[in-house]
Amino acid sequence: MKLLKTALFILAASLPFAASAQEGYPLDGTWRGEWGQAGGEQTLAVVVMSWDGSTITGRINPGRNTINFTSASLNAADWSAHIEAQTREGETIVIDGVLSDLGSYHRKLTGTWISGGVENQLVLTRE
Numbered sequence: 001m002k003l004l005k006t007a008l009f010i011l012a013a014s015l016p017f018a019a020s021a022q023e024g025y026p027l028d029g030t031w032r033g034e035w036g037q038a039g040g041e042q043t044l045a046v047v048v049m050s051w052d053g054s055t056i057t058g059r060i061n062p063g064r065n066t067i068n069f070t071s072a073s074l075n076a077a078d079w080s081a082h083i084e085a086q087t088r089e090g091e092t093i094v095i096d097g098v099l100s101d102l103g104s105y106h107r108k109l110t111g112t113w114i115s116g117g118v119e120n121q122l123v124l125t126r127e
Helices: 002-021
Strands: 029-036 042-051 056-060 067-075 080-086 092-100 108-115 118-126
Touching (some): 029 108, 092 118
Antiparallel strands (some): 029 118, 042 056, 056 067, 067 080, 080 092, 092 108, 108 118
């Protein structure tokens, strides 16, 4: 009985580490959400990001209208992310946000989406 209790204790103690190890890099994955002016019309955005161990790469709205990142970074001190991309027409998109719910698979990136010189609110949730 004591051996069973010890085994259960070790298993229970190791579960949080196993679960967090499966999460991967904080920005990895597909993120879906909306950007727009507060109280105004919102625009759907899908952002796919990956990390190769040193570089964050990604694209906005994968498909035939994909916009590839030109640069991306994560500041682990405050969990802030900065992403830049450029449309085919040459318009710059800048996404600045802060990660929240880091322990959750469905973490959030909340901040701003700037395009056409207009700053919009942004909320993305990892799927």
